[in-house]
Amino acid sequence: MCSCWLAGMSCGVVDEEEFCRCCQLLLQHSDGVGDGWSWEAVRGSDEGYLKKTLLRSVPAGRGVPQKHKEPGSDSEQFDYCHLQTEEPDIEEEDDGVCGAPAGSSSVLQYEYHILYSCSYRTPVLYFRASTLEGRSLTLEDVWRSVHPNYRLGLQSRPLDAITQQEHPFLGQAFFYLHPCRTEEFMKPLLQMARDQNRFNPAHLGPVSERRLSVNSE
């Protein structure tokens, strides 16, 4: 984890130049371990953001998004506890690979974007998820897949923490972690990063350790 970013997180404010510098560092590390982060430049300006897309296999019947009109179907019973007690497979490298046996799981595509907010002087996280057929996950589906450690902290004011927002560069619907909650949300993450030398925004996906081994400086 970029130390400058960590430093920024702890005092809450990072300026845009620092953000870009940290992103470049993160990208170098990411490239080194094939971790899939890329920099998306915004045409006609010097702005840009970090992006990562990944595919996750989810056990069959769980966490599969349902249309708003069909409540109470089996898929609503997202058994998070089951996933939580599974041993995280540290060796699992499922970047872009659906490793589950055929017929036993569904695949979700997650996209993470890290942008700089000049209003709040801090990086902000935008993300979205969909099935491979293109059906978008709802906020409920997303909440169900948030790790309990993080869910507790956010549940006090869930509407404030993760909401739908228009992506400032793409104009499309994304979920967004409110900057006021970033520090609260990031604390357990940063602790983990310090302990394990990793940066993992994919805590928002099902529980499986991700190898985003960006070294702490």
Added chain:
Amino acid sequence: MADDKDVLRDVWFGRIPTCFTLNPDEVTEREAEPYYLLLPRVSYLPLVTDKVKKHFLKVMRTEDVEEMWFEHEGTPLKWHYPIGVLFDFHASNTVLPWSITVHFKNFPDVDLLHCPTNSMVEAHFMSSIKEADALKHKSQVVNDMQKKDHKQLWMGLQNDKFDQFWAMNRKLMEYPTEEGGFRYIPFRIYQTTNDRPFIQRLFRPVSTEGNPHTLFDLLKEMCPDALTKDGEENRFQVVIHGIEPLLETPLQWLSEHLSHPDNFLHICIIPAPTD
């Protein structure tokens, strides 16, 4: 010369005559009549279209009804933009009334945010106010307000109560006299010629030499292509609340008087009409 406070009232009470028509592909039990409504420029579509929904639900079977959404000439309308901005951007130079098509199926969930309740609109509105104050006052004014004060801002908007709204909003429009203005101006520029939905960056109301920045200065910095070069014809119009303010207008004044209730100055750059 009009009193500055009159400007606040004119902005608040601006209306757009609109004609809502049901999407011809919706399954109906009988033909639906169009529905006419005067929409407040400063409000949001979900807040003012309950009657529209009721009107069209009368001709539909409940099983065919999903989340309602609106579209103008094929473009889905973003409910989280103020109504006046949507009109100025999409339909400024078209014939009135504004034609909006109503849909109850095939919600375009990549382009549009879901809006199941008024709480969603409130959350979005308050989030904009907080962001604007982060820019103007490092969030000090909005954070000093009590929860009931925040509620007053929202209720003022929701119930179209100018006095109730401004009793609280005036605090968000104050600044230390020695500063000459806000820290940064909350604004968004919408351009038809741009891929990105809007431009929003840091911009101070006063230059380092102490001169007030104007609308022209802002546009020069953010979208110089929108400005007419000497000897050229006007290719673009710069529209705020349906009017073209003089480019020499001080930005601080615009921010205090022509902002939307969300405390942002929403500026549309549209092609000038060719007639």
